[in-house]
Amino acid sequence: MQDDSSRNTIIFLVCALALFIVYQMFVLEPAQKRKAAELKAHPPAAAAQLLPGAPALNAPPAVTRAAALAASPRVPLAAPALKGSISLRGGRLDDLFLTQYKQTTDKNSPPVEMLRPEGTPFPWFIDFGWVGQNVPGLPGATTPWTLAQGSTLAPGAPITLTYANGQGLTFTRQIAVDDHYMFTLTDTVANAGAIPVTLAPYGTVQRQGVPADVGKTGVVHEGTIGYLDSHVRAFTYKDLSKNGGSTQEFNSASAWTGITDRYWLAALIPDAGEQVHAVYRDAKAGNLDVYEANYTGAARTIAPGAQVTVTQHLFAGAKTVPLLQSYEKTLGIAHFDDAVDWGRFFFFLTRPIFLFLTFIYQHVGTFGVAILLLTVCVRVAFFPIANKQYESMTKMKKVQPLMEDLRKRYKDDPAKQQQEIMALYQREKVNPLAGCLPILLQIPVFYSLYKVLNISIEMRHAPFLAFSDLSARDPTTIWNLFGLIPWNPAHTPLIGQILDTSLHLGILPLAYGFTMFLTTSMSPPAGDPAQQRIFQFMPLMFMFIMAPFAVGLLIYWTWSNVLTTLQQYVMMRRFKVDNPIDRALARLSGKGSG
Structure with a gap:
């Protein structure tokens, strides 16, 4: 009887492993290849500008980044932690690189690309403006702003943009940036017309589609996030895409809202006393997911000959906890360090451990x-x-x-x-x-x-011993004797993809499997022989499971x-x-x- 149980257990484990490999080889990997080929052949189209409450529209096919940047005049941005430009068409921040972080561990790697202009694949950009009923000529996505003061946006050197709508309203926007990732926008509207107008300020972060490697982890939140209605409100891209696109709405003061990746955050921060209506949504444009986090502030009535001024902030950069906490104190941004995903249930442990x-x-x-x-x-x-x-x-x-x-x-x-x-x-x-x-x-x-x-940005690209990046998988593999043989197993015909994914075993997964074998060997054996066989195979199974981590x-x-x-x-x-x-x-x- 025990021999039958042992044989059945071994057969079960072998069949399970075989099914896993077959599924990986003939289902998952071909699907990934098809998706990559589709993205390469047909980059996602850009959607038209989405103001709060506006419908999504289809747009022309994607273009190169250089072509998108050349489509409008720009003001360069040069700060210790940032570089890029601001478009005078719409006054939009859509060209931003994080100079203190590189895309790869290569010494010649370009910096991390934070924001991308509309029209390119996977654009990610930020707009501020005004909305009002029956008020013509309000600044929007195609508004031609004029650079009235400054030449390059830098710490201590703000720029000033102006726009007159021809209906008696003049809009002035001063943009300043600090040494890190915080922008300050001071918007003024002057009414030189004969009748009062009622306007409300808005801000929007929009992301049109996301790369294949974004939003896939179940450990770290990626998607919309903010502190709204006295709670941290977070929705994954998958949450917002359900049922053909969903909308989440909140009314709040002392709020902030935005879109986050694992390490990067674009957050809109209205004035601390501003009562806002915030919206998260996937406003689909055809087959394209258009993820948006926006808010609309309280309406202001501007009498003839009067003006109003609104100050807003924008964070666009790396989620380093000390920096977020410093902004929380100096600018009064409530719960700003909760942009880091501490976890819903064990935050009281993750914070002190971090x-x-x-x-x-x-x-x-x-x-x-x-x-x-x-x-x-x-x-x-x-x-x-x-x-x-x-x-x-x-x-x-x-x-x-x-x-x-x-x-x-x-x-x-x-x-x-x-x-x-x-x-x-x-x-x-x-x-x-x-x-x-x-x-x-x-x-x-x-x-x-x-x-x-998983949430520590300090681990990203951190070298240790022979490894150049603690946040990446073990680059070594047993199939070329951990680099001693000058051969890349991934290039092997027919089975290269399997050797590089399902069967990729580096020196660390092997070490983990061996140490797990030691710990299980020292534990008392299970009473049932079938359970004993399972426990004996567990180190081997977990070695493959943990290898991609x-x-x-x-x-x-x-x-x-x-x-x-x-x-x-x-x-x-x-x-x-x-x-x-x-x-x-x-x-x-x-x-x-x-």
Whole structure:
């Protein structure tokens, strides 16, 4: 019977692995190739400008970035952390690069592209303006603004744009930028007409389609986000695309709203006392998803000969927590550091863990070392609890032979077998459930560590040992002996894609699999032979599952396994329980029995 169970378990696991590989090879990978080919042949079309409440319209096919920039006069932007330009057509911020971050780890890599002009593939841009009923000539997406003051936008050197609508209204916009990523826009409307007009300010962040690698992770939020109605309001791109495009509306003061990626954020920040109506939506344009976060402020009535001024802010840059917190204090932006995805349930753990990790990083200067030290600190904090867990597991393993003997002796009498096993637990002072509670207590902390490493921009492109980017997967692979053979397995005919995806095993996944094998080998075996086979295969299965994860995460998991194994080993030596490490050392020294 046990042999049948073992055989069935092995057959099940082999079939499951085969199905996974077949599905990856013949379903997922061809679908990805088709999608990439479609995007290459038919870049997503741009949509027309969407003011609050306006319908989406189809637009001409996408053009190159250079052509889109050349379509309108521009004012250059040069700041320590930013470069780009502002379009005088619409007064739009749609050309922005983050100069302190590169697209890849290559030393000649261009900087990260934050915003892209409309008309290019996947445009991402920001507009500010005014709306009003029955007021002609309000500035919009095609309005020709005039540069009235300044030549290049830079810290301490604002620019001023003007526009007259020919109906007695003159619009003046001063744009300033600081040393980081915060813009200040001061809009003034002067009414030289004969009748009063009523206008409301608005701001909008729009993203027309997203690249294939954006919005796919279930760990870090990507999509619309803001602090509205005294809550953090976040919707993924998938949420907004449901049912042909959805709309979420909020009324709020002390608000901000925008669109975020894993590391980058474009956020609109009205004046702290401004009452706004905020909207998140996917205003589809044909087959194109047009994601938008916008707000409309309170209406102002401007009498003849009077003027009104509204000050708004815009953040467009990297989500570094200290910077977000500094803006939160100096500008009074409520909950601005919640633009970082701390998690819905364990934020009370992720925040202090992140702060402690960055504290270590600031003192050691290497993020990889900071991960190792943080893992040690967490293990030390949980040492008493983990010790109880491993003590219980060690005692369970010690009585395992006696339990097996009882199972054989009373195999035809399950009730008597259970009675004798319980009596054995009492004699040996073993509690089989004692190892479960410590595990349950540690799960939230270790998940929070996993979350922190995913949201930490400090890990992006951080080098450690032979790895150039802790946020990327292990670039090495067993198929070319970790780079010793000058050959790229991905270029192998027929199976190259599989070797580069499903079967891509670097040195870190192998190390993780080995350390997981050690920890499971030191645990008491399951009573059921089929379960034993499953636990034996788990390190192999998890080695493949974890292989695509970031290097920093694999370092954390592997190092955590090493510390776990060490603690288990000490406990097993203390209770004089046989363990795989001592057996291996005995064989190496020639003292083993076989």
